[in-house]
Amino acid sequence: MVRAGSGLLLAGMAGGCIQVRAPEKPIEINLNVKIQQEVVVRLQQDAKDLIQNNPELFPQ
Amino acid sequence: MTRSFSRTTLVAALLGLSALGAAPAFAQDAVISAAKAAGTVGEQADGYLGIKGSVSGDVRSAVDALNIKRRAAYTDLAAKRGVTVQDMAAVTGCQTLASRVSQGQIYRIGAGDWQTKGAGPIALPDYCAAAGQ
Numbered sequence: 001m002v003r004a005g006s007g008l009l010l011a012g013m014a015g016g017c018i019q020v021r022a023p024e025k026p027i028e029i030n031l032n033v034k035i036q037q038e039v040v041v042r043l044q045q046d047a048k049d050l051i052q053n054n055p056e057l058f059p060q
Numbered sequence: 061m062t063r064s065f066s067r068t069t070l071v072a073a074l075l076g077l078s079a080l081g082a083a084p085a086f087a088q089d090a091v092i093s094a095a096k097a098a099g100t101v102g103e104q105a106d107g108y109l110g111i112k113g114s115v116s117g118d119v120r121s122a123v124d125a126l127n128i129k130r131r132a133a134y135t136d137l138a139a140k141r142g143v144t145v146q147d148m149a150a151v152t153g154c155q156t157l158a159s160r161v162s163q164g165q166i167y168r169i170g171a172g173d174w175q176t177k178g179a180g181p182i183a184l185p186d187y188c189a190a191a192g193q
Contacts (some may be wrong), residue, residue, distance in 0.1 A: 013169050014122050029146075035146075035150055035151070035187050036067060036138060036152070036163040037187065039143055039151070040154070040187055040188065042141070042144060043137075043141060043147065043148060044151060044154075044155070046137050046141065047151045047152040047154070047155045050133055050134075050137060051152065051155055051156065051159075054090055056085050056086070056132060057124075057126065057133060059089035059092045059096075059163060060093060060160055
């Protein structure tokens, strides 16, 4: 069992290419909020709509 | 002069209304607009309003009430999009800082000092840039 397992592991290591993936690094901001760029992009339209549809929540 | 006088009068009238028991949203908004013009209330990058220094109870309660409404809206949207309330609020904060702060009004990014908006756009936090303002 153990041998079979390590054999598989070795095969996996030898056969697979090493994937180097860029980490999705959260951006540190001074708000102490960690927010991912992808999240900002995804939510931007929602944020705009929220303000436009609820001007009473965002008085100038 | 005329403008600030009429604004003050309006706020006084609206405060009178709220003293009668009704606290309509437009009265709160007027209180906040006046406080923004006076430089005691401003937008923050976290998506909420903040208070600079000490303000009257009316202003404080109007800010608190509005922030509670904002949080409810952020919570709703965050649940729909599967993100945290904090993220939804911060992305909205990018928008409010970019487009809803007038020259001369105050704003705050993070725990930094309050700043007064000048003629140019506000230097937004880095993460806001992803939104392609």
